[in-house]
Amino acid sequence: MNPQILIIGAGPTGLALAYSLARQGVPFRIIDKNAGTGTASRALAVHARILEQYEQLGLAERNIKRGHPILSLDVSDGKRVKATVKFLDFGKGLSPFPFILSLPQDEHEEILVDELSKIGVEVEWNTALLSFEDTGEGVTAVLQQEGQPLEKAEFAYLCGCDGAGSMVRKGLGLEFPGGTYKQLFFVADIETEKPVDDMQKMDMYMDDDGFMLYMSVRNAKTKRILGIVPDELNERTDLQYSDISDYVENKIRVTAAKVNWFSTYRVHNRVSERFAKGRIFxxxxxxxxxxxxxxxxxxxxxxxxxxxxxxxxxxxxxxGAPRLLRTYEKERIVFARRLIATTDKAFQTIVSQKLRGTLLRQYFVPYVLPSVFNFSFSQKNAFKILSQIHINYRNSPLSKGKAGKIYGGMRLPWIETASGDNFDPLRSVDWQIHIYGKAKPELIDFARSQSLALHEFPWEAQMKDAGFKQDALYLIRPDGHVGLASEKQWLRVLKAYLEAYGIVAFGVE
Structure with missing residues (x-):
């Protein structure tokens, strides 16, 4: 089949899009102007919600084996631990992945590229997008591979995963409102002489002089350190790790035997005015x-x-009807804006003078965490927000109804049952019906006639605790979110929902 989608950019976003499309049998091309995957670790944390969705695609196990779980966070003033946050305890029973996975971005990308290669998909490296045009019927793109003549190609859709300086966003004429923080950040990957005792722990340092976050990456001797450059060095443009090494050693007692990577950067908080325009995303x-x-x-x-x-x-x-694509922007831009507001508040709180001094125990738990999570403090809520399992699309046109405590747009709550767990069927990456209790014969017949998978889970008391209503109907989207929740197994409600967006199970030929 001719590729119908062009993906610009082979970072984690573009590669995840490519693999998900490949799993669903959609032809595409993915290009990147660089020569290959990144060589620096950059982003590290992979949260529970992404691991859940990777599990649907068959990617979670390999990623987890390559990285290592972070189970706790110690907060200190450089002298002693003032507070401990235990992710494993917070997330227990909420997700099959109650931890933060430490996995360097370059290794993450290597895994995705290799998995794509296994199914016959190769990234076209050294290939740039020079221009594009949405014709209304499709997208015309002009490409150039290094050393080769220009190529003009036609696609149904174009997806810009090309980073902060996105040519696609700029080509669409979209504003990118927001701001830049005045603080200069540094990030370093260093090797220590001796291995650390506990690779499953992350540390945060805060006092009246600054802030640092540090954790193990790759192996027991390699540490990632992220922090704010001291004020007196804030305007330096040629800063090296050697310029701040004494500061780091004095504050967190970590000595670098070798520096693998060091960079400084300004932190931005921005959201594009649109995430989609015509046939371009x-x-x-x-x-x-x-x-x-x-x-x-x-x-x-x-x-x-x-x-x-x-x-x-x-x-x-x-x-699915073409109007289904309009829900992408509606769902994701709302979340991005909310997240920007939340992380901005957290960042400002962390660097605020109000938090500095020796009273971290008094401030961190009741003040910093609620600011980070925008909740009255609760361990469960803290994990839900940090892990992104709280994400919901309640206001999306695709979200309908409520049954028990579960409403359309919610991520399907994860539960372990006597025979396994309710996430196992999600590996089909397809629409499916869940009944926690017993399905009516007419519903079973309808689902069979539509090749729509129906999964019955014999009722257990814990299901009510998770928010389910016995015998209610839950129509689950391919991404594991609830599309429709109905207290009764009404076929007319289910049919109306499917017809509204022309939804047909992928299994139907």
Whole structure:
């Protein structure tokens, strides 16, 4: 088949979009102006919601084996630990992945490129997008591979995953409102002489002199350090790790035997005015930039890709109406704006003078965490926000109804049952019906007639605790979010929902 989608950019967002499309049988091309995957670790944290969606695609296990789980966070003033946050305890029972996965971005990208190669898809490196035009019937793109003549190609859709300086966003004439923080950040990957005792722990340092976050990456001797450059060095343009090494050693007692990578940067908080225009979409950093608080940026970009991929697959394969694609922007831009506001508040709180001094225990738990999560403090809520399992599309046109405590747009709550868990069926990456209790014969017959998978889970008391209503109907989207929740198994309600967007199960030929 001719490729119908052109993906610009082979970072985590573009690669996740490519793999998801490939899994759903959609032909595409993916190009990148660079020669290959990145060589620096950059983003590190992979959160539970992305691991859940990777599990649907068969990618979670390999990523987890390559990285290592972070189970706790210690907060200190450089002298002693003032507070401890235990992610494993917070997330237990909420997700099959109750931790933060530490996985350097370059290794993350290598995994995705290799998995694509296994199914016959190669990234076209050293290939640039020179121009594009949405003709209304498709997209015309002018490409050039290094050393080769210009190529003019036609596609049904174009997806810009080309980073903060996105040519696609600029070519669409979209504004990128927001701001830049005055603080200069540094990030370093260093090797220590001795291995650390606990690779599953992350550390945060805060006192009246500044802020640093540090954790193990790759192996027991390699550490990632992220922090704010001391004020007296803020305007330096040629800063090296050697310029701040004494500062780092004095504050967190970490000595570098070798520096693998060091960089400084200004942090932006921006969201594009649009995520879609006609047949062209922007995803990841092309559409939104965040402060480093919570490690949300890369995860949000991958979430964009998962959201858009199944909708593109449905429309291209004639199993969803074109208007389905309009829900991508409606769902993801709302989340990006909310996240920008939340991470901005967290960042400002962390660097605020109000938090400095020796009273971290008094400030961190009741003040910093609620600011990060925008909630009255609760351990469960903290994990839900940080892990992104709280994401919902309640105001989306695709979200209908409520049954028990579960409403259309919510991520399907994860539960372990006597026979397994309710996420296992999601590996089909297709529409499906869930009944927690017993399905009526007429519903079973209808689902069979539509080749729509129906999964019955015998009722257990814990299901009510998770928010389910016994015998209610839950129609689950390909991305694991609830599309329709109905307290009764009404076929007319289900049919009306499917017909509204021309939805057909991918299994139907």
């Amino acid at each position: 922007i995803l990841g950093d092309a559409g939104h930039l965040h402060s480093p608080a919570g490690g949300q940026g890369m995860n949000t970009g991958i979430g964009d890709a998962i959201n858009l991929a199944w909708k593109l697959a449905a429309v291209i394969q004639g199993k």
